[in-house]
Amino acid sequence: MTTSGRLSPAAALTVLVLGLALATPAVAQDSPSFNEDDLFGSGDVVEVVAESERGSAMESLLSSDVARLGGSISGSVTPSWKWFDPWADGLDPTSPDSYGLEPALSALVYFDGRPSQSTRFYGSVKTAWPFDDADNTRVFELFSDFSWNDSLYFRFGKQTINWGVGYFFSPANVMNLQTIDVLDPGAQLEGPVALRVNYPVPGTQHNLWAYAVFDSADMKPEETALAAKAEFVYGGWELGVGGYYKKDDPIRGMLTAVGSVGQISVFGEATLQLGTSRTWVTEVSSALVSTNFVTTTDTADYDDTVFFKGTTGLSYSNSESGITVMGQYLFDGEGYSNADRDDRITEARDDEAAIKSLLGDDALYSLFLKGLILNSGRHYAAASFSKSDFLVDDLSFTMFAVGNLSDFSAYLKPSLSYAFFDGMSISLSTLFAVGFDSGEYVVLNDGRAFGVSIALTLGSGAF
């Protein structure tokens, strides 16, 4: 879930409406004196501030003589233990079915250069231990901002493109290279190389956005993906309408809405697409060795089919009681029908022995099954509830749940976190994977699992 020290958007929003009330221990600030005699000891209370230039305060933010370097480091050590099917087999705390220790160390380093008010160069690199693994170090963002006449704002380069408004799920998020991880929905997603143009409609908060996305370094002009979005603010609601086109890809249209009902923020997102880039498995059999044991559909057969995906959710946050609630439902029109899912899983199970022996490795079969079943449903829901200062100060409780409503399997993760001091916190989580034998979250967790993990976060922070 979100790391400590970073506000979730919902929490931050509450903070905003209450005013910036974010607190940190005093640094380099003397405690103010409240003694009137000290304060008004001399008649000299007026200091003259030089007349500033138009927009100088803004300029100091937008341009800088030196490039800023910054970043963040996060480190943690997480021992975890897992038991499978403790409901049936009995839970023996001394002999977990699997256990491990996961040390993690990662860092993001960025530079931010602003030679003039209208130009900015930004780049960031992510790296993670072990460092000799080439995949662990990569350029995460690299873009330049420039503008024309304070009305058209351009960004060119590798950048995150957040299109949807969903929190746990966002079907409109089609341009980023990553999709949202429901376990860490606040994380920044890696984006493609693209050109973005933003036009804020003068005198309003409406915005028009246009994108050209470049997929590879070696491509034809006609392979560029084009997208556009308009955002309107009307009566307490922000509405978005957009479209996405790329040759040989399904053409997509989307609508988004964010607003509030009483104290609750609500959001919704709907996408329609003509055609699909997904292929569905139509048969699983050990006889199909040459095609990885499956036959699949051909995307071309669905070129005239319209697929709908929609999601809606809500968030509620009460800063006084420290409670934040998020909930979201997703309908995925590209998911399997229940009958098809069941048939494929049954086929895979029936042929388990044969496929295993052909693969020569039981673990590969497990991966094969997980790949088959991942995101195969049509109905999903996720929710989280968190309470800060739970029972005692600095202790927070979070309950996270995600469920596949098509096969009634779910993954639940209640956790308790305690911050000892800046730089060290501990989080105790338990996880439950529940459902039927072939339920998505049961398969993904290698069975109806019960797990315990203790994450010790050490010396993480930003600079």
Added chain:
Amino acid sequence: MKRIFAIVAIALAAIGQAAVAQDAPAILAELDRLGDFSGVDFSAVYTIVSQKPGEKDTVTQVRMFRRDARKQFAMLIVLPEVNKGQGYLREDDNVWFYDPTSRKFSFSSIKENIQNSEAKNSDLTQRSILDDYDVSSVVEGVIGKIPVWILDLTAKTKDVSYERVVMHVRKDRTMLLKQEDYSVSGRLMRTSLYPKYAEISGRLMPSQMLFIDELNPGERSQLTMTEQSLSALPDKVFTKAFLEQVNK
């Protein structure tokens, strides 16, 4: 938390209250005139230090851009470090929050949060002291070493936040140095001190403000302003594009 919002909200209301005083109504009129920021843009860096008994002092620093004429503000967080780069844009009841760590904008139109906070009525909307209060007495006094007029004001209507307000206004140059706010029942609720002023474009405004919560002993806060500016801000400051450009 809400306390800090209250402080920020009243900061502008208290800004710029100076003139040469002859009589009480003239002083109030001058305070009103100088407190009226409806036609100008304002920007500054706000630093708020809050104290609560038994807790560490907390420091919040933001860069604020305001255009009251259109009920707009853009605000960027400087401190605490973990929230640095986060930005807020407000127009009317619509608020956008930009989080640089996810590069996401979140939108909200929940207004009750402000209405429920301690910042009430006069703290949030520009009001006229002269219209709201009658002067019940004016006496001379000294605060520290500075001679002041002590104006005792009583609310004219029943919907102003404080039934009685006592203002200590500097004699030689109209500056509010101290203000005490009383409840309907006559109890002192809040004392505000304005020990430092800045003069900008010939206009006086407090640059240091101290707020003492008289009902909760030990709860007090200090707001200091630096880099104040009254010069016009470009329209682009109040756009999402700006928030995205200026983040860390």
Added chain:
Amino acid sequence: MNTIANIALRNLSRQKKRTILLGSAIAFGVMIVTLINGFAGAFSANVAENFSDLMAGHIFISGTEKGPDDKDVSVIRDDRALTSAVAASGAPIRYVTRRSAFSGTLIFEGKKLRTNVDGADLEKETFLRDRLLLKAGSWDAMAEGNALILSEKIARKLNVDVGDNLLVQLQTATGQNNVGEFRLAGISFDTGIFGQMMSYANLAYVNELLGLAPGEYQTMGIMLDGLKHTESAAAGIYDKLSGSVQLFERGAKGSDGAETPFQALIRQQKKESWEGVRYRLFTINEVLSQIKQIVAALDTTAAVILVVLFVIIMVGIANTFSMVMFERIGEIGTMRALGVQRGGVRSMFLFEALFLALGGAVAGIALALVAMGVISLFDFGMDSPAFLIMRNGHLSFFLPPLRAVGNVAIIAVLTLIAVASPAGKAARLTPAEALRTQK
């Protein structure tokens, strides 16, 4: 078919230990759920009676005036028209109460808490003394003007004792900041979820804090001879009132008498303006539509518990039956060899599961009924924290029969689903294969 069912029954009795274990798991689940359902069933009726006592009325009239800045100010300044309308309606009235209330922050030695304080004329509202039992302090201390009674929970949170002085920060009816000082006269027994609503002070002082004149108040409560008269009396009083004062339309209600939060929101946003005081008449039933929501929440909780319990139990059942299937491979092979069809084998397993589920569920409901009977024999007394939800100090239950039947059906279906896969596997065994793998 009969034979198959018989075999299923015999199989169950053959493995007595296992059957009893699984059956009692089911029975336990059903019992819990039935108890919650039964509790929820009686909840609303008990709460309605107790609530009308606490709120001091079955019918309420409140006044709203347009204050400065078009703000709504809650006040009844002159109640002669109300009193005569109430008298003229001929409703069976036991007594009439006049109250003011505010929501404010209590402050005591660095501790703060937001709560509601009701101002009541304790000289006249003598019944309050009978209802609200004090754990500490005394009613006599309420003679002091600024006396206050807090619930146990609030007193504990603020860490106050009888005799302590507390500050209260609030806003007057017109929105001005105000501060008052209370002296804690008594601490009442905690009344559970409604604990926060149970702070009482003298009407005169609450009026003073709210900026109301001594003779004014905010809500008139009319206590009738019984809950059953509520709607007819309300209609009568409304009718009489409509001739003499300005009235709000009676709440925009749905067919069940409840207003959805959404409707309420829409109504609030409708901007209206008027001169003088306008009155609103509402009944305990409208207030209690929230109680109905609690009942619905309890029922939902019961359903969720039912599902969670049964997901867990089903996992057990599914595993057990998988085991059973392996144990009986030989038997199945024999049965198949003797000409029993696939369907028969499947049915045998399903029957076993069904009998198990039905047996467990019926036992569970029976257990629940026994438990209800036993629990309702206890006298918790009127000083119990939960007296609001009780009938004269006893917990009472009402189990809607359809719900019980529904629970049994849900369990039967879930159990059948759990067993579907092992049963299917058993049915798919070919006689030869089954006999070959015989242990």
